[in-house]
Amino acid sequence: MKEKSVIISGTGSYVPEKILTNDDISKFVDTSDEWIYTRSGIKERRIAAKDEAASDMALISARRALENANLKPQDMDLVIVTTVNPDMLFPSTACILQAKLGIRNNIPCFDIEAACSGFVYGLEVASKMMKSGYYKNALVVSTEKMSSMVDWQDRGTCVLFGDGSGAAVLSVCDEKDVGILDTVLGADGSDTATLKMPAGGSLMPPTKETVEGRLHFLQMNGREVFKHAVKIMGEKSFEVIERYGIEPGQINLLIPHQANTRIIESVAKRLKLPMEKVFVNIEKYGNTSSASIPIALDEALKAGKIKKGDYILFVAFGAGLTWGATLVKWH
Numbered sequence: 001m002k003e004k005s006v007i008i009s010g011t012g013s014y015v016p017e018k019i020l021t022n023d024d025i026s027k028f029v030d031t032s033d034e035w036i037y038t039r040s041g042i043k044e045r046r047i048a049a050k051d052e053a054a055s056d057m058a059l060i061s062a063r064r065a066l067e068n069a070n071l072k073p074q075d076m077d078l079v080i081v082t083t084v085n086p087d088m089l090f091p092s093t094a095c096i097l098q099a100k101l102g103i104r105n106n107i108p109c110f111d112i113e114a115a116c117s118g119f120v121y122g123l124e125v126a127s128k129m130m131k132s133g134y135y136k137n138a139l140v141v142s143t144e145k146m147s148s149m150v151d152w153q154d155r156g157t158c159v160l161f162g163d164g165s166g167a168a169v170l171s172v173c174d175e176k177d178v179g180i181l182d183t184v185l186g187a188d189g190s191d192t193a194t195l196k197m198p199a200g201g202s203l204m205p206p207t208k209e210t211v212e213g214r215l216h217f218l219q220m221n222g223r224e225v226f227k228h229a230v231k232i233m234g235e236k237s238f239e240v241i242e243r244y245g246i247e248p249g250q251i252n253l254l255i256p257h258q259a260n261t262r263i264i265e266s267v268a269k270r271l272k273l274p275m276e277k278v279f280v281n282i283e284k285y286g287n288t289s290s291a292s293i294p295i296a297l298d299e300a301l302k303a304g305k306i307k308k309g310d311y312i313l314f315v316a317f318g319a320g321l322t323w324g325a326t327l328v329k330w331h
C-alpha cells in the first residue's frame, strides 16, 4: 500500500483570560519576579476559571484549529487528547471532547499521557495511524489545567506552570516529502521519582492522610529535571535531524517545549541555531506542559514565522521521564 504524507492542516490555541504575574505570586509565597524571571524566563501565566475543565479549553482550541483547517467536526476520523490534568480519570477527555464537539460516534477517541512530551507522542501515534489512508483527518489536542495540580504553597514548583490548550488538525495528502517527516520518541521509567503526583491513583487512593500530606500535588526535583532536559532535548534533536538526512543549520524554526528559557537556549546552542530561529513564548504562559508546543506553533504561524518548505523541529521532554522530537516540512 502506498503510504500517505500527513500534514498539519490547521492549528488553534486558547489560553484563559486570567493573568497571574510573578508579583502576584510573590504575595503568597516567598519569591520574587527577579528570581522567577532569571531562573526560568517566566513573567506571567494564565489561570483557568474554577469551573473551566481541561475539556473546555480543548473545545475552544479544537474549534479554532478546525476553522483554520476549513474542516468540520464531522470530518474527523480520530481524536487524541494529551493531558496530565484530565477532566477525570475516566472516561477519557478525548471522549468528553468528542461529545462537546458533536462528532459522530464511530471514531476512535483516546487520551495519551506522556506529560510534557504528550503533543509529540500524539503526533506520532496519529500520523502513523493515518499513513495507510484509512484515517484521513485527525484532531490532536493538548490541554492542561496545571493550576489544578500545582501546590500553591510550594515556591519551587508553583511559579513555573500555567494553563492552556493547543490543537492541530492532521490531514493525509498525496504530495511526497511534506508534513510530518520523522519522529524520535523515548522514555526512561527508571526515574519516576523526579517528577510526579504521588496520590490519587491505584497505588495511593485518596484518603484524609494523602490530602493532609499534600500528596495530590505535583512534586519535582527541579535540578534533576533540568539536567536531563538539557541533555535529552539536544541529543534527540540531532537524532531526528540526522536520521532524516538534513543538517541542523537547515532548521528554519525550532519550537521547543516551553519549560525554562535556559533549557531552550542550551538546546539552541547545541544545534548552533541563533535565537531568531527559536520560538519562545514562555514569558507569557509559563510551562503549560503538553500544550506548550501546539500553542507556540499556532502563535508562530499567526506571527508569519513559518512559510511553505520550512523545516520545523518540535522537541519535548517531561515526566516519566519521556521525550520526543518531530521534524516537519511545512506544506
Ligand code: ACO
Pocket (backbone or CB within 6 Å): 030, 031, 032, 035, 036, 039, 040, 115, 116, 117, 155, 156, 157, 159, 195, 220, 222, 223, 225, 226, 229, 259, 260, 287, 289, 317, 318, 319
Ligand atoms: N523563589 C525564590 N527562591 C526559590 C524559589 C522561588 N520560587 N524556588 C526555589 N528557590 C530557592 C531554593 O530553595 C534554593 O535555595 P537554597 O540554595 O537556599 O536551597 C535556591 O532557590 C536555588 O534552587 P535551585 O533548585 O538550585 O534553582 P535552579 O537554578 O535549579 O532553578 C528551576 C530552579 C527553575 C526549577 C530549574 O531547576 C528548572 O527549571 N528545572 C526544570 C524544571 C522543569 O522544566 N520542569 C518541567 C518538567 S516538564 C513536565 O513534565 C511537567
